[in-house]
Amino acid sequence: MRPIEHLIVAFCFVGGYVGLTTHRLPSLELAAVAFVGSQFPDIIDKPLALELGLLPTGRVGMHSLPIAIPIWTLAVLYGWQTNRVRAGVAFTIAYASHLVADNYAALAVGRIPSDLFWPFSQPVPRPTIPYWAGPQSINIHLFTLFSIGLLSITAYYFFLDIAHHVQAGS
DSSP, X not given: OOHHHHHHHHHHHHHHHHHHHHSSOOOHHXXXXXXXXXXXXXXXXHIIIIISOOSSSTTSGGGSHHHHHHHHHHXXXXXXXXXXXXXXXXXXXXXXXXXXXXXXXXXXXXXOOGGGGTTSSOOOOOOSSOTTOOGGGHHHHHHHHHHHHHHHHHHHHHHHHHHHHHHHHO
């Protein structure tokens, strides 16, 4: 799926979760958390696979349940520790929606793709260069820049948040 499609799917699920639990629309901060969660598997895996060749495909690594489930757990625990459980759950829902959206066709017929269990199973074979790469793989390079930017902004706010909570606890 394209990034905007992952975002739309995630916002549907996160909006439903927030609506059911608060009877309100998600705040801008919660929408930002959902945005990052909806893109998270791709912003890690695509550059590692397509730009650096460190993963066999762009659909393993963060797209894999043995890696995703501990990250989901950490997100919810961090939210609980900082009195923002809703944000931790929203990130987890958005991230999980990404995996479901990427695999919806197989899941709809009761098949679980082997990518979801990597590195314990072989990934689904895919072309080395994806259809969306563009001339001289320009779109891969642009997506890598997008990934670096989004990860940098997310890390900045995450470390600010940690520093704030450490300072508040002192």
